[in-house]
Each structure stands twice: as structure tokens, then as C-alpha cells.
Amino acid sequence: MVQNPNMTHLKISELVVLPPLWIRCDGSDPEHTCWLGAEPLKAGNKITGINFYMVTCDADKTHFANLEELKMAHKKKHHSSIVMTKGFAQYELMRAAAIEDTIVESESNISVDITWNTVDKVLETPPLISAAMLNIVLESGDPRSPVYQLYRELQFLLALAEGLKTGVTEWPEPLESESAVELVREFLTGNCILFLLKTNKLFQKIKCDTAAVDSSIKSIFSERGDLDFAEQLWCKMRSVSSYQELIECFTLIIKSLEHGEIQPWIHQGSSSLLSKLIQQSYHGKIEVISLSGITPIQMLLEIGLDKMKKDYVSFFIGQELATLTYLDYFISTSVDLQEQVHRVQKLHHMLEIMVSCTVLLQFKHENLFPLTQICMKYYKENPLNEKHVFQLPIRPALVKKFYQNDHPEIWKVDISSAHGQKEAKTTWQVSTNPPVEHMTSNNTGLFSDSTVNGSSEERMYFITMAQCSQVHFT
Known part of the structure; x- marks a missing residue:
């Protein structure tokens, strides 16, 4: 009401656009709501409406949603005849890849984010024409690494x-x-x-x-x-x-x-x-x-x-x-000994990344070269950081064999209609980890058998739904 310029009886002399308001919920309601949100829609300094959001999360589902049902519900709610769908999937590659038939367990993580337009069904494997981004977080010092002695x-x-x-x-x-x-x-x-x-x-x-x-x-x-x-x-x-x-x-x-x-x-x-x-x-x-x-x-x-x-x-x-x-910065003797040691640490971290991508993902020169440039550019401008996520755009076909028979860590579909200020979006997501920090995972959960290197493990899935409602003042 405070944001609505039509509420003249409130006698607000000058309207101020409020920041987005998000309320964290405990999920104890029947829908298991974890967030409620409100964001003002504006054109310049003029407030034109409000977007309301409701995010629900349930780890006790017995079946996945049907894409056609999700699309119909969106059309009905937002009075739209045409909807667009966009998919997203994240796969962990380091968990799926192995050295000597053992799963690599450390703070290190190599994953791939894949996005594509026009989703045909829930949990579909991304098509090869998708856009993919490799994410690499690598901790040096794995005893199984070929460069462990170094x-x-x-x-x-x-x-x-x-x-x-x-x-x-x-x-x-x-x-x-x-x-x-x-x-x-x-x-x-x-x-x-x-x-x-x-x-x-x-x-x-x-x-x-x-x-x-x-x-x-x-x-x-x-x-x-x-x-x-x-x-x-x-x-x-x-x-x-x-x-x-x-x-x-x-x-x-x-x-x-x-x-x-x-x-x-x-x-x-x-x-x-x-x-x-x-x-x-x-x-x-x-x-x-x-x-x-x-x-x-x-x-x-x-x-x-x-x-x-x-x-x-x-x-x-x-x-x-x-x-x-290009290596001159890392081997320069014009800085003091402590800084020289720091730069050698950077060289080692980059070496570990290249060796891991070669051993685990079987990358060739055409992929290692641009990754080296990305790492070197970062380390010429930043201190050593083994928690940094190095990203490399790749073709999905390059890593398909590592994820095609694996379950995604995250899979989601965005259903949207209209454009600009009146764009409305519904998001349905399934993930192996709670999507919000305050969600507890002590529910019975939705389980699925997944096999990694011949060993069966049970996995819990969290179903998250984000829906928006719009109120337009004009």
C-alpha cells in the first residue's frame, strides 16, 4: 500500500522506492515455504508495481513434477498463451571421474553448468547444442596426484x-x-x-x-x-x-x-x-x-x-x-624472496589444475591452453586462492561421457512469459543439497539409487519451486 501511488488517502508527499524485502520462513506450513519476497517494479524513479515471490522446498516428494502441468499452471496464473522454457543442469565431474578406481575426495571440485533453451521434459539430459561452463576448484596436495612429490x-x-x-x-x-x-x-x-x-x-x-x-x-x-x-x-x-x-x-x-x-x-x-x-x-x-x-x-x-x-x-x-x-611475472627475481615463493605457489596450483584436467577429464592441448591463460591472468592480478572457481566455457560433448549416465546435482527449468517489467517466471528445481541454508535435511526425503564406479549410494533430492505474482499499479 505504501508503494502504491494510487493510495492518495495515505497522504505520502514523496514516494521512496523501498529495497527488496525477503522474509525467511521455517517451512512449517503445508507448502513448506522457505522464502517470501517482494520487489518493487519501477521505471526510472516511478513505482509501477510489485513482484511477489514464494519459494517452497520439500524433501518428501514421491514423484517429480510433469512439465506440461507446470506450463499449464503458469499460463493459467499469469493469463498467458505462450511460455518459454530454459533448462539448467549441474553435474559433478570430479566425483564421477576416478584415479585407479577410487573416488577423489577432497575440497576439490570439478563441475559443469549446462544451460539450454526449450526443455522437453523434466530431468532430461541436456542436448549437445547447450552452453556449458566448467567450474574448477582445486586444492593442491592430493597424495594420488602425479605431482604429489613436487x-x-x-x-x-x-x-x-x-x-x-x-x-x-x-x-x-x-x-x-x-x-x-x-x-x-x-x-x-x-x-x-x-x-x-x-x-x-x-x-x-x-x-x-x-x-x-x-x-x-x-x-x-x-x-x-x-x-x-x-x-x-x-x-x-x-x-x-x-x-x-x-x-x-x-x-x-x-x-x-x-x-x-x-x-x-x-x-x-x-x-x-x-x-x-x-x-x-x-x-x-x-x-x-x-x-x-x-x-x-x-x-x-x-x-x-x-x-x-x-x-x-x-x-x-x-x-x-x-x-x-608470459611466465616472466611468475619467475621474476626483481621481487623479494617471500614474494618469489608466493608466485611459485601460484605456479604449482596452476600445474595441479592442468594435471587434474588431463588425468581426470582427458583434456587435450586445445582445452588446456585457454584454461592456462585464464589461470595465469587471474594469478597475475590476485593472491594465491585455492578456493577460487576457475571457469572455462566448453562444449558439452567434451565431458558428456562423464555425466551422461550420472544424476545431476541440480536440475531446473525456468518457465517464463511476457517481457520486460511484465515478465513472470516459475522455476522448478531438484537438487541433492538443500537450496537454502536454513532448511533442515532430517526429513524422510526422496531417494534415488545412483551408481558411481560400481558402488551404490542413496541420495536425497530436494524439490524447490519459485513462483511469482505481480501487482501492477498502472
Whole structure:
């Protein structure tokens, strides 16, 4: 009444358009109403009417609605002769896909949203001409991931960075069973000539597998063949488990350099302190380094950063997903060490996304390339966020085999008539989760048998109906 300009007896001098009003209901009425809403219709500053909404939700249905009945009810309520229908379905792909016949369970989720016009029946499978959007939320560190060892390597790098920042290093569980000191000693006392020949041969034969990724998981991400002296040291020293052990390792290395026992080669462009000492050793004299305070931790962090950056660059360039120029932001040394570590974390998260899409969804280069661009654009502008939803428009045919025999998480149909201000819409939806937070799920529920990888599970469905009524003032 307050909104109606025709109610002159209320003597309202100036009408103010009120914001939408939504009332949360407990669903205890016969229709199980969960929301009531009212939104003013306006043209400029003029109020032309009100849209009233009623949203009901029931988890105790015994059958699904009939589309023709829904359309007839809408026509009758809104006095319309023609209605349009639009469908929406959401499928979880990560739940349906599996590694080694096990369901991937984590905070990660890969789903697809599919929309299409002209719905023929309730719960129909979306036609292949639909529009589809892939949604990817990925948490790094799944033990079944092909890059899990690299993830553990990154965790060690993060522990060093945190130790550098706080002065207290929490040493993670060693990656190798043998002590780091022994590994480094064996490495240094090995046949240096053979070592140099071997590394040079490997350097000439860099592994860059740009062929299409096949079903073998190992072919997706493999150890580089061009590890230099500092990078191979990192591989030995990433099992360091104490500050004292770290000092012992670097003492061995520096003594070997000072005595000219080794003449190792390193990649050009490395700016780590150890690389500088190695370069100085070529000329027979190296500066004295005090292995105290945070210096040893910083030295190890630097060679680890160098190595891991090259690992990620090798993957993205080797798979032809990015150019070195485009990767420059993520591998830049012009920012401080903490920011460099943060950017390496971003690279790892993107790698996990690409590997998951390759392993789980069998994506090829034509799909991985645009996804890489989307991820890199986001991470050039935002901090690390493993809860971010990365979206990629795709053709439904690309993932149809993962959802065609699966039940949707959400399936809904919008029935609408008229246009503009007078558009009226009825929405019918079925979902596996309550559509509103305040709905309790302790009802008997509507169950359906669905099979995932041969195991049967019961699923509850919630039926939600959103209807609108319109009051026009003019």
C-alpha cells in the first residue's frame, strides 16, 4: 500500500522506492515455504508495481513434477498463451571421474553448468547444442596426484621461507630415508669427471615431451634431465631435518669448492649465493661466507626456488601452454624472496589444475591452453586462492561421457512469459543439497539409487519451486 501511488488517502508527499524485502520462513506450513519476497517494479524513479515471490522446498516428494502441468499452471496464473522454457543442469565431474578406481575426495571440485533453451521434459539430459561452463576448484596436495612429490618439495620450500621470516624453522619430515649430509658427501666425493660428462650429456638431451599426453600419468610430468649442480644439490638437501645438518652440508660444499675438488657447471642467470660462489671458484678464489644466522636457510631457499621455477617453466613451455615472456611475472627475481615463493605457489596450483584436467577429464592441448591463460591472468592480478572457481566455457560433448549416465546435482527449468517489467517466471528445481541454508535435511526425503564406479549410494533430492505474482499499479 505504501508503494502504491494510487493510495492518495495515505497522504505520502514523496514516494521512496523501498529495497527488496525477503522474509525467511521455517517451512512449517503445508507448502513448506522457505522464502517470501517482494520487489518493487519501477521505471526510472516511478513505482509501477510489485513482484511477489514464494519459494517452497520439500524433501518428501514421491514423484517429480510433469512439465506440461507446470506450463499449464503458469499460463493459467499469469493469463498467458505462450511460455518459454530454459533448462539448467549441474553435474559433478570430479566425483564421477576416478584415479585407479577410487573416488577423489577432497575440497576439490570439478563441475559443469549446462544451460539450454526449450526443455522437453523434466530431468532430461541436456542436448549437445547447450552452453556449458566448467567450474574448477582445486586444492593442491592430493597424495594420488602425479605431482604429489613436487607438492612435498614445495612444502619444504615454504617451511624454509617461513623460517626466514620468523627465525624459527619447522623442519618437515625428510623426503629421503638417508641423511642429507651423507647424500651430499656421496654426491661430492663421486667421480667429478664422470659427473661433468654425465650432466653435459643430459644438458644436451633436455626432456621436452610436447606430444599429446596419453593415458600414462607418468608422461604428464617428469623430472627434468638438465639439472645443474645446484639443482642436484637441492634434490639431496631437501631431506635436511635440522639446522645443524644444514650447516654441515654447506660446510662440505664450500670446502670442496675452496680446495678446487669440484668444477661444477651451473645454469646461466642463476642469482643465488651458492651460484656466485661456484662462479668465483672457476677463478680459484671464493669469498668467505659465515654459515650462521639465517644465511644457510636463505642459501638453501635460493637454490630450491631456482630449481622449482625451472620445473614449472619446463612443464608449461614443454606442453606449449605458455611462452617464457608470459611466465616472466611468475619467475621474476626483481621481487623479494617471500614474494618469489608466493608466485611459485601460484605456479604449482596452476600445474595441479592442468594435471587434474588431463588425468581426470582427458583434456587435450586445445582445452588446456585457454584454461592456462585464464589461470595465469587471474594469478597475475590476485593472491594465491585455492578456493577460487576457475571457469572455462566448453562444449558439452567434451565431458558428456562423464555425466551422461550420472544424476545431476541440480536440475531446473525456468518457465517464463511476457517481457520486460511484465515478465513472470516459475522455476522448478531438484537438487541433492538443500537450496537454502536454513532448511533442515532430517526429513524422510526422496531417494534415488545412483551408481558411481560400481558402488551404490542413496541420495536425497530436494524439490524447490519459485513462483511469482505481480501487482501492477498502472
